[in-house]
Amino acid sequence: MKNKFIRLYSLGLLGAVLIFFIGWQYNIPVAAWVAYPLLIYVFRNIERWFHALPIILLIAVARFLCINGGWDISLPLMAAFALLMSIPLIAALYLDRRCSKTLNPFVATLVFPCTYIVLDYLLTFANLGMTLSLAYSQCTFLPLVQSASLFGSWYVGFIVAWFAPVAALAAANIENLRAVIRPLVVYLIVLSLTLSYGSLRLVFDRSQSETVRIASVTVPHDRDYWSITDAKTPESEAAQNKPVMQEIEQDLFELSQKAADYGAKVIFWSEGNCPIYEDDYDAFLEKAESFAKDNNVYFMPAVVELLYGQTKNNNLAIMINPNGEIGYRYEKTISWYPSSSDGVIHVIDTPYGKISTAICFDMDYPRLISQASNADIMLVPGFDNKKIDDYHTRVAFMRGIENGFSTVRQANDGSSISADYLGNTLTYQNYFRTNDRVMISDVPTKGERTLYGCTSEIFLWLICAGFIFVSTAFLKKSLMGRNRKKL
Secondary structure, three states: OHHHHHHHHHHHHHHHHHHHHOOHHHOOHHHHHHHHHHHHHHHHHOOOHHHHHHHHHHHHHHHHHHHOOOOOOOHHHHHHHHHHHHHHHHHHHHHHHHHOOOOOHHHHHHHHHHHHHHHHHHHHHHOOOOOOOOHHHHOOOHHHHOOHHHHOHHHHHHHHHHHHHHHHHHHHOOOOHHHHHHHHHHHHHHHHHHHHHHHHHHHHOOOOOOEEEEEEEOOOOOOOOHHHHHOOOOHHHHHHHHHHHHHHHHHHHHHHHHHHHOOOOEEEEOOOOEEEEHHHHHHHHHHHHHHHHHHOOEEEOEEEEEOOOOOOEEEEEEEEOOOOOEEEEEEOOOOOOOOOOOOOOOEEEEOOEEEEEOOHHHHHOHHHHHHHOOOOEEEEEEEOOHHHOOHHHHOOHHHHHHHOOEEEEEEEOOEEEEEOOOOOEEEEEEHHHOOOOEEEEEEEOOOOOOHHHHHOOHHHHHHHHHHHHHHHHHHHHHHHHHHHHHO
C-alpha cells in the first residue's frame, strides 16, 4: 500500500512539474501529452480526493513560475492569475475522477477534454484570450495545428486533452485491452486522420502565388512611454519628452525610406513604436501620407497617441495607400488600457492581395480575427518581452492557419517573424540579438479559404454540447444509483 502511494505521488509530482513547460518561454509541445495522462492516472487512483492537494499546489506553483514576468503586474496579482489559469485543469481532473467510476469507458474519456476546453474558453472572457490555452502549447507542432484550418484552435486543444483519459484508460487495462478497445480505436482513428491531414497539407498545399516584399520596422525606445499614460499624461511634462519622441519618429521614417528604396511595397511599424502627443498627431499624419505617396507604397505607421489628462491613449495602426489616402484607422481592441475601438477588423483590396491588421493581443481572440477570414495577409504590430519571446509571435500564426492568411508580426522586445498560411516561417528576427531592426519578408499575395473561416466556432459549440451531455449522463447515473440504495 505504501509503495503504491509513493508511486502515485511520484507520477503526480512529475505531471505537475511538466506544467511549467506548457506555454510561454520554455514551451515544449510534448509536455502536455505526458503531463495530463500522468495527472489523470494519479487522480483516478489516489484513495482520497484531498490526497491530491499537494499535487494541486505544485500545479499552481508551476503555472506561476511559467507566467511570472510575462506581464508587468504585481506578484500577488500574478499569483491570482496562476490560480485562475489552473482552474480548468484542476476542475477537469476532479470531474474525470468522479465520472470515470460511473460512466461507460467511451463516454468517460470525453469528460476531461470537454470540461477542460469549456472552462478554458470561459477564461477568455477574463481579458486573457487564448494566452495560456492548451492549443497554444502545440503551436510549433505543425502537422497537428493544421487541423485548426478545419475546426479551429479549440479542436487542437481537444485532441491533446482527449489523449490523456484514453492513455490512462489503456494503462489501467494494459492486461485486458479488449475490454476498452472501442475508445482506444476511436481516438487512434481520429488522431491518425488529424495528423495525416496536417502532414499532407504541409506537403501539397504550399502557396504558388507571387510574393510581395513587406518591410516591418522597430526603433528602440529610451524609456517606457506607456507610463506617461499611467500618469494621466500631464501636459506640463510634454515639452521635456517631445525632442526624444521626434528623434524616434525621424528614425522610423529614415528606416522606412531605406525599406522603400530596397523595394518594399508594404511597410509597417511595431506596436506603438511612434509615441506622439495629441497636438502633434495631425502633423504626423500629414507626413505619413506624404511618405506613402512619394514612395508609392502601402504604409502603416503604428503610433500611441497620448491624450492629455487621461489614462487612455489611442493605440493605432493607420493604413495609408499609395495615393496618400487613409484606407483604415485601426485602434487596438483588446487592451489593458481603455479602448474606443469599434471591434472591426478591416480588410482592404490591394494589388498584393487583401490586407488586414490586428494589434498584438487582438490575435489571441479567434472570433475577433475571424472577421478577416477573406484576407490574404495579416499585418500585426506587437509589443512583447523576453519572457514570451518567440512564443507570443508564433501562436499568432494559429489565426493564420485558421483563416488561411499569411502573417507578418513585428514586435518590440520580442521576435519578429513572418509565416505563410500553413505556419511555415518565412523570415525571423529577434529584437535582443540584432541592432538592425528592419525585417524584410517576401510574402505570398494569395491566401486560401478554410473550412473554419466559413463555419467559425462550430466545433467549440459541439464541445460545449458534449460537456452538457456528459454532465447530464453523470447526474442521471448518480440519481439512479441513489434511488437503488433507497430501495
